[in-house]
Amino acid sequence: MVAVSARRVALLGGGFSTDEDGLLDDWLLNQVRSPRPKVCFVPTASGDAPAYIDQFLSAFKSRNCEPSVLSLFRRELDEEALRTFLLSQDVVYVGGGNTANLLAVWRAHGVDRLLLEACSRGTLLCGISAGANCWAEGSHTDSFGPLTFLQDGLGLLPGSVCPHYDSEPGRRTSFRETVANGMLSAGWALEDGVGALFTDGRLEEAVTRTPEARLYWVQADEVHEVTEEALPCRLLHGAT
Template identity: 25%
Template structure:
């Protein structure tokens, strides 16, 4: 299985930290293959090529080959490159072009053969289980009926350009499609290999599983497998500490439980009893003050 870089999108300043990590992974021995087809009809391809040069030339990647036609490409084609970069744009158009040309199968074989793929926004979404995570941003102008992605992320769907105001829409999506979601804000991303995910960038990534929302800060690593029960508490238990100091803290304090932390019923029994006693005493004190004040009037 290859290595997949999933970027939340944004301009080159937003993805700078993530792009640096990508460059360290692939090196400079081979050229980078750039596929901007999701931008067809949105931004001229010449501008797309200049954009990616502006992103990666300062990082030492100077050989960049742009392809704007998927047709007549064999599975051997991506092998001559250090990695495949699939840029953002309209997700429905991108997936439609990949399917019509058969490049979706070429890319799957490349990934299964240890290829490296960077997906930016739409390019990340098509790697997930379902592309309807883009429906709030992209118009399905090509009439895609099958919304299945390449599904090379062990069942995860990818939500890009994430903002906290998206939470209710994400939960509605989960109800409709019954699939967990990794939500990537701009300035952050994650890379995925054989069920192991590492968060990188400058902002937290969020994992939505059922009704649970788990925050994963930059540097967090955890294992996620589609064969496991999709349970947020299990994911929390699989997180790796960022460093020895954090590991020590977690061993003493433990991980927070997933779900509604503010609900008193989720607390340990001793804390529940103490909480009820405190609230009761405060109520009695308040009533006593009111009564005494009334008597003294």
């Protein structure tokens, strides 16, 4: 019988694709016990954009880890090889892009099931933007053009997720409205610069690379009044 591990998910409001200091990615790798963790980048949401893949490899080849990339638009692994590959990873790092497309492609290839299995075996799942949205029950997204809700996700994280809470026009107002009218359940809103680690759906730690960035819990009451609670975030060493 395979031992079931605590399911760990990290939401990132930054990382190699947006930040020069690398603090969030360093924090992420520090959550893994392996002395040289295997880190797989999954760029499905961007259509496996080559420049995005190059960014990841450039950033992680210089770190004490074993980086790799899972391409589904140019898939080379059969079912068993794909399962073996994903279950061997210490970290699966999902990039940004289109959340709805990401979930559809994963399901077509069975990656959704494999990621749930990997997570149950101890793999840390994480990502930025669409790569953060996908782990929750629902999310706030621009997958269909205008900002809207997506009542879909892998459900590893109860509730909903909203990325770019402070940096994209209309995000804060639109997410609050979707929670108020019940189209999305209460959830986590990340400002850029924040990292949040969850174990079995519970917040374990929130960090930030910028002093002003925050993580919020956003919920509505019985009369549809919305409140947002700012959670304490530890300022990462080296942040300015």
